[in-house]
Structure formats: C-alpha cells, structure tokens
Amino acid sequence: MPRKFTPKVVTANSLIEGDAVWLTADDRWSPDMAEAQLIEDEELAQERLAHATAQPDQVVGAYLADAVAGDNGPVPTHFREAFRTRGPSNYDHGKQTAV
Amino acid sequence: MYSYSEFDEQFVRERVSQFRAQVERRIDGSLTEDEFKPLRLMNGLYLQLHAYMLRVAIPYGTLNPHQMRQLAMIAEKWDKGYGHFTTRQNIQYNWPKLKDVPDILDALADVEMHAIQTSGNTIRNVTADHFAGAAADEIADPRPVAELLRQWSTDHPEFQFLPRKFKIAITGSPNDRAVTKAHDIGLRMVRNDAGDEGFEVIVGGGLGRTPMIGKVVREFLPKADLLPYVEAIVSVWNLLGRRDNKYKARIKITVHEHGIDEIRRLVEERFEEIRPQFSGVDQELLAGLEQAFAAPDLQEASLAAFESAYTNDAMFRAFADTNVVDHKVPGYGIVSISLKAHGATPGDASADQMRVMADLAERYGHSELRISHEQNVILPHVHKSDIPAVHAALKEAGLATANIGLISDIIACPGMDYCALATARSIPIAQEIATRIDELKIEHEVGHMKIKISGCINACGHHHVGHIGILGLDRAGVENYQITLGGDGTETASIGERAGPGFPAEEVVPAIERIIKAYLDVREGEDETFLMAYRRLGPAPFKAALYPESKEQADAA
Ligand code: HEM
Ligand code: SF4
Numbered sequence: 001m002p003r004k005f006t007p008k009v010v011t012a013n014s015l016i017e018g019d020a021v022w023l024t025a026d027d028r029w030s031p032d033m034a035e036a037q038l039i040e041d042e043e044l045a046q047e048r049l050a051h052a053t054a055q056p057d058q059v060v061g062a063y064l065a066d067a068v069a070g071d072n073g074p075v076p077t078h079f080r081e082a083f084r085t086r087g088p089s090n091y092d093h094g095k096q097t098a099v
Numbered sequence: 100m101y102s103y104s105e106f107d108e109q110f111v112r113e114r115v116s117q118f119r120a121q122v123e124r125r126i127d128g129s130l131t132e133d134e135f136k137p138l139r140l141m142n143g144l145y146l147q148l149h150a151y152m153l154r155v156a157i158p159y160g161t162l163n164p165h166q167m168r169q170l171a172m173i174a175e176k177w178d179k180g181y182g183h184f185t186t187r188q189n190i191q192y193n194w195p196k197l198k199d200v201p202d203i204l205d206a207l208a209d210v211e212m213h214a215i216q217t218s219g220n221t222i223r224n225v226t227a228d229h230f231a232g233a234a235a236d237e238i239a240d241p242r243p244v245a246e247l248l249r250q251w252s253t254d255h256p257e258f259q260f261l262p263r264k265f266k267i268a269i270t271g272s273p274n275d276r277a278v279t280k281a282h283d284i285g286l287r288m289v290r291n292d293a294g295d296e297g298f299e300v301i302v303g304g305g306l307g308r309t310p311m312i313g314k315v316v317r318e319f320l321p322k323a324d325l326l327p328y329v330e331a332i333v334s335v336w337n338l339l340g341r342r343d344n345k346y347k348a349r350i351k352i353t354v355h356e357h358g359i360d361e362i363r364r365l366v367e368e369r370f371e372e373i374r375p376q377f378s379g380v381d382q383e384l385l386a387g388l389e390q391a392f393a394a395p396d397l398q399e400a401s402l403a404a405f406e407s408a409y410t411n412d413a414m415f416r417a418f419a420d421t422n423v424v425d426h427k428v429p430g431y432g433i434v435s436i437s438l439k440a441h442g443a444t445p446g447d448a449s450a451d452q453m454r455v456m457a458d459l460a461e462r463y464g465h466s467e468l469r470i471s472h473e474q475n476v477i478l479p480h481v482h483k484s485d486i487p488a489v490h491a492a493l494k495e496a497g498l499a500t501a502n503i504g505l506i507s508d509i510i511a512c513p514g515m516d517y518c519a520l521a522t523a524r525s526i527p528i529a530q531e532i533a534t535r536i537d538e539l540k541i542e543h544e545v546g547h548m549k550i551k552i553s554g555c556i557n558a559c560g561h562h563h564v565g566h567i568g569i570l571g572l573d574r575a576g577v578e579n580y581q582i583t584l585g586g587d588g589t590e591t592a593s594i595g596e597r598a599g600p601g602f603p604a605e606e607v608v609p610a611i612e613r614i615i616k617a618y619l620d621v622r623e624g625e626d627e628t629f630l631m632a633y634r635r636l637g638p639a640p641f642k643a644a645l646y647p648e649s650k651e652q653a654d655a656a
Contacts, residue, residue, distance in 0.1 A: 016126065016197050018151040057128040060146060078576050080148075080515060087149055088516035090444045090526045093179055093194065094149045 008045045009036040009067045009074050010052045011084070012059035019094070020084040021059060022074075023052050029059060031095060033085045034073030039064075100163055100467070101246050101391045103211045110254070111208045114215060118142045119201035126198065143214025144200055147519050153192045153200060154217040155207060159227035159245040159269075160188035160470040160477075164457035167468055169210040171453035177203050182453070184438060184446045186472045186510055186561055187266070188226045189217055193517055215253060220261045222252035222333070228270040228277045229471035232394060233479035235427045238288045239296060241271035243388035244325060247381065251326055258333055262340030263348035265333060266305075273590065278472060280304045280313045280592035281564055283350045284332060287590075289319065297321045302332060302362065303354030306558035310594045311351040314359040316366060324370075327377045331370035335362065395465035397428045400482050408487035417501040417543070418490050426479075432486055434464075434478040435471070436493060437500040437508060441537035445511040445529050446474030455496040459489050472561075473510055475503065505542045506550060506615070507533035510561050514554025514571060515578075521554035523571025523578040524604075528552055531608045536615075545615055547628045551586075564588035566630045567614060568595045569607065580607045584614075584641055585633045596638060598645050610645055617644035 010023035011033075021029040022036035030036065039045045045064055052062035065081050067074040076082045087094020103111075118138070125135040139145075143154040155170070162170075170190055174182045177199045178192045185191055195203060207213055216223055225245045232240040248267060252258060258265070268282040279285025285301035298320045304313025320328050332350075339357065341347040354362050408415045423432040436456060439445050448456070456476055460468045463485040469477035481489060493499040502508045509532060512518065514525030529552055536542050551565030555572075562568030568583035579601040586595030602610050615629075621640050622632045633641065 013146055018146055018197065019149055056131050057126075060132050079578060080521075080573075083515055084148060088193075088526075089524060090447075090516055090530070091179070 005040075005042040005045070006066055007068060007074075008039050008064040009033065010039070010045075010048050010062060011036070011065045011081075012052060012062035015056075015058055015060055018060075023048060023062075027051075031098075033067075033076065033081075034070070036067070036074045038067055038069055038074040100161065101242075101388060107211070108208075111211075111213045111215070114142070114213070115201060115204045115208055118204060122197060122201055137219070139200075140218040141215070142200075142204065143217035144195075144197075145218065145519075147193070147513075147517050148515070148521075149517065150194045151197060151200070152517065153195045153203060153214060154185075155190045155192070155212060155214050156217050156224040157188050157190060157212075157470050158249050159225055159231065159242050160229050160472075161227075161231075161242060162468040162470065163466050164461040164468065166210045166212055167453050167457035167460070169206060169212070171450035171457070173203055173206055174450040174453070181447050181449045183444070183513065184448065184470050184474050184476070186474065186512075186559060187224055188229075188470045188472060189224060190470070191513070193513075219259075220263050220265075222248075222255070222258055222261075222265045222267065225249050225252070226266070226268045226277060226282075226472060228272055228275075229469040229473075229475075229477050230276060230424075230433055230479060231271060231469070232392065232467075233426050233431075233433050234272050234274075234276075235425050236274050237272045237427060238290060239271045240389075240392055240394070241269040241286070241288060243385055243392050244286070244322075245269050246388050246392075247326065247385050248329065250384070251330075251381070257337065261333070261337055262342050263345065265336075265350070267329070275588075275590040275592075276471075278561070278564065278588040278592075280590075281306055281310075281561070281588060282313065284329060285313050286325075291319050295321065298325060300328065300332075303351040303359070304592075305349050305351040306561060306563050307349070308346060308556045308558075309349075309351065310558065310563040311355065312592050312594060313351075314354060316359060316363050323382055324374065326381045327374045328366070328370050330373060331366045334373075335365045335369050339365075395467070395480055397426075397431055397465075397480060397482075399430055400484055402430060402483055404485075404487055405483040408490075412487075414494075414499075414501075415487060415490050418499060419486060421501040421505065421543070422503045423483075423486060428480075430483055432481050432483050434481050434486060434489060435503045436476040436478065436498050437502050438475050438498075439502055439508050439533065440497055440500045441502075441507055441533040442530050443533075444526050445509050448476070452496050452498055455492060455498065459492055463489050473508065475508070502542060504547050504549070506536045506545055506548050507542060508549070509533060510549075510551040510565070512553050512560035514552070514560075518554060520557060521571065522556075522573040523554050523580065525552040525554040525560055525569075525571055528569060528571070528580065528604065528607055532611055535608050535612065539612070541615070541619075544625075545619065545629070546625065547630075548615070548618075549588075550611070561588060562586070563594045564592065565595060566628075566633070567611065569611075572601060574601065578604045580604065582610065582614075582645065584638055585630070587630055598638065598642055599649075600646075613644040613647070614641050617641055
C-alpha cells in the first residue's frame with residue numbers, strides 16, 4: 001500500500017545568502033516559513049517542487065519538507081526543519097535575529 | 100616558518116581568480132548548481148543548514164600572528180565576528196555570502212593561506228602534532244615533512260579524483276598528539292637501531308560509520324623514502340578502492356577487505372616501481388624546508404617572575420599546572436589556550452580573541468601559533484618568566500580557562516546547529532556538560548578525561564576515540580544521544596564501546612555525571628585516570644552507573 005501523503009512545504013536555500021527559504025503560493029521565496037504554501041495534495045507537491053527546481057538562479061537544493069498548519073501558517077514537524085526556521089542554538093544568529 | 104615561493108603565490112592567485120569567474124557565472128545563471136557544486140567544493144565552500152560555510156586550511160596547524168589577524172579581519176568583515184577551529188586544524192566560517200567568497204579567498208592569499216583541498220575526494224590538509232618543534236619528547240619537528248607532503252599532494256594530477264577523501268597525520272614524538280591511528284595514513288617518526296630517523300607507517304585508520312584503528316604497513320621507512328612510499332599507498336588504493344559504494348570507499352575498508360599483508364605486498368611492489376622517479380629533488384626540497392622551520396633562537400632568562408607568580412597566585416598556579424607543559428629547551432613552556440570556557444562553543448574564537456592571541460604570540464611567543472586537533476590554540480615557545488603576563492592578558496580576553504585535558508575541554512563538531520548532515524545537536528550538549536562540571540567544582544579532582552561529541556555518524560567530533568564519546572542521533576524525530584566508553588586517540592589508541600541504549604537530550608548531562616561519580620568511587624587513587632580505570636575494570640561499573648534501573652532489575656531477578 002502506498003504511504004499516505006502528509007502535508008508538505010517546498011523549501012530550499014537562497015543562492016546568494018545561503019539561508020533557508022520557503023516557496024509561497026504566489027511564487028515568492030520567503031525567509032519566513034509561516035508564509036509558505038502548505039500543500040495537501042501529492043501531485044501538486046511534485047508540481048511545485050519542479051517549479052522550484054527550475055529556478056537555479058535563485059535557490060539551491062529545493063526539497064519537500066513535512067509541515068502542518070499552525071495558527072499563523074505552516075509550522076515544521078521535525079526538529080531539523082524547526083532549526084531552519086530559527087538559526088543555531090549557540091548564538092542569536094540567523095533568522096531568530098529578525099524575530 | 101615556511102614562506103610561499105613565487106610558484107605557490109601564483110598558483111593560489113590563479114585559483115582565486117578562476118573561482119571568482121565561476122562565482123560570477125553561477126550568479127548570472129550561466130552555470131547550474133550541478134556544474135558549480137564541484138567547483139565550490141574544490142575551494143572549500145559548502146552549503147550548510149543556515150548559510151554557506153567556508154573551510155580554510157591551516158596546514159599542520161601552524162599560523163603566524165599576521166595570518167591570525169587576517170583570520171580575525173575576515174571574521175569581522177565578511178562573517179559574524181568569529182571563526183570555528185576544527186579537529187582537522189582548519190578554521191570554518193559559518194556565514195559567508197556567496198558573492199563575498201572570492202574576496203575572502205583573496206584576503207587569505209594575501210597572507211599565504213587558502214581553502215584548496217579542504218573538501219572533495221583529494222588528499223586533505225595534512226595534520227600534525229600541535230606541539231611540533233617544541234615538544235620535549237620529540238625526535239624531530241614533523242612539519243618540514245608535512246609541508247613536503249602538502250606540496251606534493253596539492254593539485255597532484257593523479258590524486259584529484261580519489262575514491263574518497265584522504266587524510267594524513269604526522270607526529271615526530273612517541274606520545275601521539277596527532278591521532279595518527281585514526282587517519283588514512285598515520286606517520287610516526289621513529290629511530291632504528293642504527294639511530295637513523297625514519298617512519299612507522301600506519302594505514303587504514305578512520306572514524307565515521309566504520310571506525311577502525313590503523314595497521315602498521317611498514318615498521319621502519321627511511322626518511323628519504325617517504326614521498327615515493329606514500330605515493331605508492333595512495334596509488335594502490337586509488338586502483339583498489341571501492342568506487343561503487345561511497346560508504347566502502349575509504350582505505351580502511353580496502354585494507355579490511357584485502358588484508359594488511361596483501362596491501363603491504365602491493366604497496367612495496369609499487370614503491371619499487373616508482374622510487375626511481377624520485378630523483379632526490381624531494382630531498383633537496385626537504386632540506387630547504389628544514390631550514391625554513393628552524394627553531395627560534397631561545398635565550399636563557401631568569402625564572403623569578405614565574406616562580407613568584409606560581410607561589411603567590413592560585414589562579415596562575417592552576418593555569419600553569421593544567422595548560423602549560425615543558426618545552427624541549429629548559430626554562431621554556433608550551434602554553435595551550437583553551438577555547439573551551441565553561442558554557443562557550445568549543446573551538447570558537449571571536450575576532451578580538453584572535454587578535455589577543457596574535458599579539459601574545461608576537462610579544463612573547465616568537466611569532467608562532469598552533470591550532471590543535473582538540474580545538475585549542477597553542478603558543479609553542481614562551482619563556483616561563485613571560486607566562487604570568489600571558490596569563491593576565493588571556494584572563495582579560497576570557498581565554499584563561501585552566502581546563503586543558505579535563506572534562507570541559509570537549510571536542511564538539513558543529514552538529515545540527517550548522518551542519519546539513521547532522522542528526523542531532525552537539526554544541527548545546529558540550530555547553531551543558533561544561534557548565535554543570537563547573538558548578539560541581541570537581542573538574543581538577545577528576546583530572547584527565549576526554550569527552551568528544553559528534554552530531555552524526557560521520558564522527559567529525561572524534562567521539563569514537565573519546566574516553567567518553569557522545570553521538571547524536573535522530574530517534575523518530577527526537578534528538579537522542581548514544582554513549583561510548585573507553586576510546587583513546589593516542590599511541591594506545593582504541594575505539595570506544597557502545598554502553599547501551601541512548602539518552603534523550605535532557606538526560607545526557609546527568610548520565611555523564613553518574614559516570615564521573617562512578618569513576619571517582621572505583622579509582623585506585625588520583626593517578627589512575629578514567630581511561631586506566633576503564634581498562635582495568637571494563638565497562639561494568641560504568642554501565643551500572645549509566646543504567647541504574649537495569650541494575651536494580653538485575654538485582655531483583
Ligand atoms: C560542517 C560541515 C562538515 C561536513 C559536511 C562534514 C562531512 C564529513 C563526512 C561526510 C565525513 C565522513 C567521511 C567518510 O567517512 O568518508 C566526515 C568525517 C570527519 N570530519 Fe567532517 N564534516 C564537517 C565538519 C567537520 C568539522 C567541523 C570537523 C572538525 C571539528 C570535521 C572533521 C572530520 C573528522 C575528524 C572526520 C572523521 C575522520 C575520518 O574521516 O575518518 N568535519 N565529515
Ligand atoms: S559529525 Fe556529522 S554533524 Fe558533526 S560536523 Fe560531521 S557531518 Fe556534521
């Protein structure tokens with residue numbers, strides 16, 4: 001039996017800065033995961049990933065990451081993806097400086 | 100110290116301008132990431148979790164003050180004001196922007212530094228004893244040989260696309276401070292019965308997913324034969340190495356699969372073949388390098404200032420006892436500067452701290468600095484009467500922690516806080532252990548104990564050779580930490596044994612605390628280190644301390 005599809009976001013690293021970014025429903029790359037498009041449908045997920053992969057001048061290493069709906073938008077389900085939304089734990093660097 | 104030749108200078112500059120053009124073409128879209136990635140990796144540029152990471156080679160860990168100041172400048176101008184010193188005697192910058200990297204590489208070239216072969220399937224930065232040229236137990240300074248190996252391996256046409264990366268470590272001392280037995284090739288300088296200098300050659304050590312202690316392939320190799328012999332080893336492996344499976348590609352697997360005797364036979368055969376090609380030019384070069392690494396002129400001076408500080412200042416005494424060891428020249432000391440202040444990130448130094456260390460090296464240390472594989476910085480030649488002044492300056496810069504070789508002198512890889520390959524974090528675990536040990540005030544009482552932490556099975560943090568090793572794993576989306584006991588990275592090297600099931604993050608520190616207390620209970624006096632006690636008693640008392648419940652269950656049964 002095929003595994004049940006769980007909701008995803010498309011994520012990557014930006015080409016110049018290298019930081020984590022997420023694909024929005026209106027085709028932007030946002031540094032804020034809450035703005036990401038939460039994709040509930042497998043076929044659409046593949047389509048959006050292909051769209052992301054076709055933008056090598058903007059992002060590097062696009063992939064689908066598990067996510068769930070939160071109060072203000074998608075939130076990560078795995079700690080690795082959670083770190084990518086914040087930054088490292090030893091210094092207040094990365095995205096957490098902005099929040 | 101070795102100074103670049105015109106050829107070196109031109110070679111490095113050409114590489115930088117080549118890479119500058121490649122970055123431009125990547126940014127304007129004429130190179131795809133698939134085309135660009137191998138090119139950036141050839142120049143030490145990785146993409147990590149939150150940013151790019153640039154890995155800069157510090158060959159055999161040797162730096163001059165001018166170079167250290169340039170590393171500080173780079174940290175400030177293009178990064179976030181600090182750098183991370185690693186177990187491979189490199190420095191990593193965690194936040195460079197792609198467009199700035201060519202400028203960073205140019206700034207490095209200005210001080211004879213580069214990031215070439217710090218990545219990729221090549222011969223990586225040759226590492227060496229961080230006390231080289233100063234150690235009291237040394238047969239000879241291993242750095243001229245390390246530099247010879249570097250010149251031979253850099254851009255070596257046959258060795259740019261090896262089955263996997265290849266790491267060489269070298270020591271000139273019988274006390275192994277370079278972890279030679281956990282490298283692809285380990286070189287230990289020895290003397291034969293006639294008193295000639297040569298090498299014991301060890302192959303097939305390595306950590307990572309299949310940790311192995313290297314095996315002796317040649318007990319005594321005359322010094323003059325080193326280059327052809329090392330070339331023979333790499334070329335035999337280049338042919339035999341498993342290119343079908345990257346997890347089986349390292350030479351440790353080749354040695355394991357073919358057996359050391361067969362490898363020895365093939366290496367000796369190849370060695371005989373290629374030796375005539377080394378017409379002795381390498382030996383002329385080596386003689387020149389030996390001149391370049393000549394020891395500084397160390398003058399005798401009064402020890403009064405040292406003795407007075409030692410008697411009157413308890414903090415200085417602790418520092419001198421723990422962070423200073425005797426130099427081969429009487430009256431001098433080798434000073435280790437700890438980058439492991441309790442609660443700090445192991446191996447990180449701020450730009451200001453780098454400059455303080457550079458100034459101290461210039462003023463008191465004959466302008467030499469070393470980076471140790473234990474992520475600390477060494478001033479190798481300081482007269483003892485200057486150490487009180489060095490200590491005072493270090494104190495002001497937050498660099499005077501007297502913990503070298505003790506529990507809080509932890510090696511930790513970047514782990515999930517930076518590394519894209521990680522399965523769990525390393526840094527916070529190191530920080531918490533060090534902080535707890537500081538609260539307990541038992542660090543000096545416990546004495547020599549090495550804790551090493553990796554954030555995944557690649558073992559960059561050397562956990563397999565830690566007396567206590569900690570490996571971060573992902574257990575169903577939660578960080579979990581497995582503990583190994585009894586590892587050792589010195590001349591008596593051994594791979595640690597898994598103690599049992601792993602622990603969630605919040606239980607690691609209490610678990611380590613239980614091991615430490617168990618050791619204090621069972622040791623036969625202060626002279627028996629944790630490792631000695633472990634070797635005498637085996638894992639049982641420590642496992643019982645780690646898993647008290649299962650002991651209770653066993654007792655009840
Ligand atoms: C953050 C980027 C890093 C990446 C992507 C990385 C990647 C790897 C990989 C893939 C391996 C396993 C190689 C193999 O067995 O074939 C490895 C091993 C190793 N790395 Fe790293 N590493 C990183 C950082 C570091 C750092 C910061 C250090 C030093 C603190 C380091 C030192 C080592 C060492 C000592 C080993 C094991 C020794 C051996 O190769 O047998 N690496 N690394
Ligand atoms: S051990 Fe793993 S997590 Fe740590 S630096 Fe190496 S590859 Fe990254």
